[in-house]
Amino acid sequence: xxxxxxxxxxxxxxxxxxxxxxxxxxxxxxxxxxxxxxxxxxxxxxxxxxxxxxxxxxxxxxxxxxxxxxxxxxxxxxxxxxxxxxxxxxxxxxxxxxxxxxxxxxxxxxxxxxxxxxxxxxxxxxxxxxxxxxxxxxxxxxxxxxxxxxxxxxxxxxxxxxxxxxxxxxxxxxxxxxxxxxxxxxxxxxxxxxxxxxxxxxxxxxxxxxxxxxxxxxxxxxxxxxxxxxxxxxxxxxxxxxxxxxxxxxxxxxxxxxxxxxxxxxxxxxxxxxxxxxxxxxxxxxxxxxxxxxxxxxxxxxxxxxxxxxxxxxxxxxxxxxxxxxxxxxxxxxxxxxxxxxxxxxxxxxxxxxxxxxxxxxxxxxxxxxxxxxxxxxxxxxxxxxxxx
Amino acid sequence: xxxxxxxxxxxxxxxxxxxxxxxxxxxxxxxxxxxxxxxxxxxxxxxxxxxxxxxxxxxxxxxxxxxxxxxxxxxxxxxxxxxxxxxxxxxxxxxxxxxxxxxxxxxxxxxxxxxxxxxxxxxxxxxxxxxxxxxxxxxxxxxxxxxxxxxxxxxxxxxxxxxxxxxxxxxxxxxxxxxxxxxxxxxxxxxxxxxxxxxxxx
Numbered sequence: 285x286x287x288x289x290x291x292x293x294x295x296x297x298x299x300x301x302x303x304x305x306x307x308x309x310x311x312x313x314x315x316x317x318x319x320x321x322x323x324x325x326x327x328x329x330x331x332x333x334x335x336x337x338x339x340x341x342x343x344x345x346x347x348x349x350x351x352x353x354x355x356x357x358x359x360x361x362x363x364x365x366x367x368x369x370x371x372x373x374x375x376x377x378x379x380x381x382x383x384x385x386x387x388x389x390x391x392x393x394x395x396x397x398x399x400x401x402x403x404x405x406x407x408x409x410x411x412x413x414x415x416x417x418x419x420x421x422x423x424x425x426x427x428x429x430x431x432x433x434x435x436x437x438x439x440x441x442x443x444x445x446x447x448x449x450x451x452x453x454x455x456x457x458x459x460x461x462x463x464x465x466x467x468x469x470x471x472x473x474x475x476x477x478x479x480x481x482x483x484x485x486x487x488x489x490x491x492x493x494x495x496x497x498x499x500x501x502x503x504x505x506x507x508x509x510x511x512x513x514x515x516x517x518x519x520x521x522x523x524x525x526x527x528x529x530x531x532x533x534x535x536x537x538x539x540x541x542x543x544x545x546x547x548x549x550x551x552x553x554x555x556x557x558x559x560x561x562x563x564x565x566x567x568x569x570x571x572x573x574x575x576x577x578x579x580x581x582x583x584x585x586x587x588x589x590x591x592x593x594x595x596x597x598x599x600x601x602x603x604x605x606x607x608x609x610x611x612x613x614x615x616x617x618x619x620x621x622x623x624x625x626x627x628x629x630x631x632x633x634x635x636x637x638x639x640x641x642x643x644x645x646x647x648x649x650x651x652x653x654x655x656x657x658x659x660x661x662x663x664x665x666x667x668x669x670x671x672x673x
Numbered sequence: 674x675x676x677x678x679x680x681x682x683x684x685x686x687x688x689x690x691x692x693x694x695x696x697x698x699x700x701x702x703x704x705x706x707x708x709x710x711x712x713x714x715x716x717x718x719x720x721x722x723x724x725x726x727x728x729x730x731x732x733x734x735x736x737x738x739x740x741x742x743x744x745x746x747x748x749x750x751x752x753x754x755x756x757x758x759x760x761x762x763x764x765x766x767x768x769x770x771x772x773x774x775x776x777x778x779x780x781x782x783x784x785x786x787x788x789x790x791x792x793x794x795x796x797x798x799x800x801x802x803x804x805x806x807x808x809x810x811x812x813x814x815x816x817x818x819x820x821x822x823x824x825x826x827x828x829x830x831x832x833x834x835x836x837x838x839x840x841x842x843x844x845x846x847x848x849x850x851x852x853x854x855x856x857x858x859x860x861x862x863x864x865x866x867x868x869x870x871x872x873x874x875x
Contacts, residue, residue, distance in 0.1 A: 313811050313818045314850045314860035318731045320742045322775040623776035 311618060319619035325671035327653060331364065332669070336648035337425075338378045341636040342385045343405045346646070348654060349375045353387060355405065356670070358638050360658070364672040369408055373397060379428035381458075386413075386433055388426050396423045399435055399463070415463035418454050427487070430480035432499050433458035434487070439469065453489070457499020466499050473512065477521035481528070486543060488521030488530065493543065510538045510546035524562040524570065527599070531557035531574055539601045547601035554579060554586040561633035562596070563615070563645065571615065572596045574605075575630030577650070588629040590621060591647070615645070615657060615664050624667035628652040646670075710759045711794040711832065717875035718762070720828075722750040722842055724868030726770045729845075732861040734852075741862065743780065746772040748866060754790050762790040766805055770864070774813075782864075784809040784822045784846065797832040809848045823847045830872060838872040 311319075334350040341347075346356045353375040354364045373389040380386070385405060389397040389412075398412025417423060421437035428434070435456045443449040453475055455466035473490020480486075487494040487502055491512045496502035512518050516534030523529075528546075530538040535551035537560070551557065556579035564570035574592045578585060593611050603609070612618045629650035636644050643659040647667070654670035726748040728741025750768030757763060766788050772780040786807025793800040805824040811817065826844025833839055849861040 311816075312850050312852055312858035312860060313813050313816045314731055314848075314862055315733075315858040316813060316816065317742050317774050317778075317780060318733065318739050318860055320774055320776040320778075322742070324775060324777060619776075623778060 316619045319617045320623055321620050321666040321668060323624060323655075323668040325669050326673060327669065327671040328673060331672040332653045333651055334653050335650045336631060336654055337376065338632060339634045339646050339648055339654070340378050340380045340385065341634075341644075342380050344639070345405055346636070346644075347378055347385065347387075347405070348646075348648070349378050349387070350654070351375075353378070353389075354672070358644075364654070364670060367406065369406060376423075377425040377427075379426045379433060381428045381431060381433045386426055386428070386458075388423060388435065398423065399426065413458070413461055413463055415456050416465060417456075418465075418468055421454055425475070427475060427478035429478045429485060432478065432480070432485050434466070434475075434478055434499060435463050436475045455487070455499065455502065459499075464500070467494070467502055472504075473517050476519060479521060479523045481523045481543070484543075486521060486523065486528075488518060490517035490519075492518070493521065493530075495543065505544055508545040509540075509548060519556075519558055520560045522560045522562050524564065524596075527596075529560050529562070529572060531560045533557065533579075535579075537572075537574065537605055539599065541601075549601075549603050549605050551592070551605040552607065554581055554584075555589065555592075557592075558630060559632050561635070563633075563635050563643075569595055569597045571611070572599075573615075573633050575633060575647075577629040587627060588650075590626040590628055591630045591633065616666050620666035624669070625649060625652065625655050628655075711796045711799060712756045712759055712762070712792055714756055714758050716756040716762075718752075718754045718756075718764075718838075718872050719875055720750075720752045720754075720840075720870050720872040722748075722752070722768075722868040722870035724748055724842070724866065726772075726846075726864050726866040728772065729863040729865050732863070734857045734859040741864075742775045744773045744775070746770040746782075748868060750868060750870075752788060754788065756792075759794070760792050762792060762801075764788050764790070766807075770866075778814055781812040782809055782848070783811075784824065784848075786822055786824060788824075790828075799830045799832070799838070800827060801830065802827040803844075809846075811848070811850075818850055820848050820850045826866070828870065830870075836874045838874065840870045840872060842866070842868045842870055 337349045339348040344358055348354045351374055352366050353370045355367050356362045356364045376388040378387050384401050384403055386399055386401045388399050391397055400409045400412055402408045415435060417437050420439040424436055424438045426435055437454045438451050440451050452469040453472055454468040456463035457466045475489045477488035484495050492507060493505045494502040495505045516532050518530055519533050520531045528540045528543045533556045535555040535557055537549040537551060538546040540546045556577050557574045558577045559575040561573045562570060572594045576589045578588045594609060595611055612621050625647055630647055631650050632648040634646045638644055645657040647655040655667050656670055657667045658665045726746040728743030730738050730741045733739055748768055748770045752764060752766035754762040754764030767785045770782040774780055786805035788803050788805040790801050790803040807822045809820050809822040824844050824846040828840045828842045830838040830840030844866045846864040847861060852858040
């Protein structure tokens with residue numbers, strides 16, 4: 285009898301030890317399942333695998349550039365559709381300025397149609413806004429901040445002999461209903477960001493920054509502490525209440541308080557940042573979200589890692605970006621992040637306040653569709669896949 | 674994949690039935706005229722079962738019951754019980770549960786346990802409540818864990834002939850995953866299983 289009790293107790297002890305000792309990783313297996321969100325909507329395969337370059341809120345709807353122009357009502361659970369008015373066009377980028385939505389369209393043959401605008405989201409200009417492109421230039425995209433709308437064009441020079449392929453870029457700013465030529469043939473690298481800090485417009489490009497009181501006055505800024513290289517280009521620029529942040533394709537985060545003197549934070553090894561986004565207005569904390577992309581270095585490919593999130597409420601310039609200070613809450617649980625966009629290339633992040641007091645956050649991915657996350661009464665619902673059916 | 678498993682199990686069950694019919698025609702006449710206990714000491718029952726398992730929910734570390742976030746699983750199982758007397762049987766069981774989570778992840782649970790059964794002889798039927806104690810191997814993506822398992826349930830069987838019975842099995846399982854630090858990760862999973870079975874009376 286005593287022996288039987290010993291065997292039973294030993295068995296129970298073994299089960300307890302096995303239960304507590306065999307769960308490697310950051311999270312319990314059951315806790316991981318319990319923390320999941322149901323995002324199994326049923327989008328079409330094309331929508332599920334779509335890439336998005338820009339997303340805006342306009343006139344009670346969201347608009348996204350997913351090859352075609354797509355729109356969705358703000359109401360929860362609304363589906364994305366292609367409006368009839370623009371169904372025959374491809375769209376490169378979308379911006380909103382004032383009470384007008386602008387889109388750069390191409391036809392199905394890939395030829396530029398130009399920039400069209402709408403004030404109600406459904407009735408578009410009958411003709412493209414006038415723009416005179418330089419010889420060899422093609423219209424590529426739009427950027428907007430405050431009251432400035434910029435169209436940028438690219439002139440590509442193919443490699444020839446010892447001369448490598450290269451591009452130059454020209455800027456055109458919207459004056460009234462006409463795009464007027466601004467700085468031209470800049471060896472600036474790809475224009476990616478335009479923002480307004482309350483005094484100046486700042487244009488972020490692959491190689492540097494341009495600053496000006498308006499589109500005509502944009503001029504290169506001499507940067508201290510930040511320099512791009514051929515393999516480490518600047519990839520985004522954001523401004524948040526007195527702080528400037530800039531990311532690079534080499535996995536660096538630059539921060540400054542004046543836009544000219546920068547402190548560099550080295551990111552995790554073999555990571556490439558695509559975009560930066562600051563989300564604030566959430567009680568007392570602000571968070572910086574840095575999108576990543578798949579990155580190849582020395583013939584080794586490193587997979588994208590969704591986005592890296594940092595609490596920048598008390599940010600100290602130059603702080604190294606390590607896993608230890610990376611956070612997931614409150615926007616998403618680690619499980620929700622890992623099972624949704626944790627392995628996606630994040631091209632763009634955007635957040636909007638809705639008319640019913642919620643905050644809607646979107647993630648535009650490369651090849652993994654659109655995702656959203658909603659904050660209601662102070663709590664984030666977690667990432668969910670957007671759908672078109 | 675699951676359809677293939679179900680077809681395979683159906684074929685296996687059918688094969689079990691056919692082989693039993695081949696082996697036992699002579700005893701059918703005796704069964705109608707001879708009074709005997711349905712189970713004798715030393716009898717062994719080999720049971721192959723297939724069906725589904727439903728995640729009822731998780732009991733988290735705060736004592737809250739939260740959704741299991743699991744779609745119904747395809748489950749397959751094999752058990753062997755040896756009768757100690759006319760009612761009590763001791764044996765073991767092994768099963769595999771194939772779940773898909775609501776985030777489209779694949780969760781595989783493989784319980785193995787010792788099983789104590791008490792059989793109520795209602796010839797040609799039998800009701801056999803059981804309790805099983807063992808472990809469950811859990812696999813989710815690249816995560817693995819080994820957790821204790823408690824399962825209670827009952828088999829409701831119909832004796833097709835002296836060697837083969839068919840049955841319905843209903844059970845509830847509890848699989849706790851305990852963390853000392855951080856304790857909030859501790860969760861206990863409750864599962865409800867319903868399977869159809871073919872039992873070969875060895």
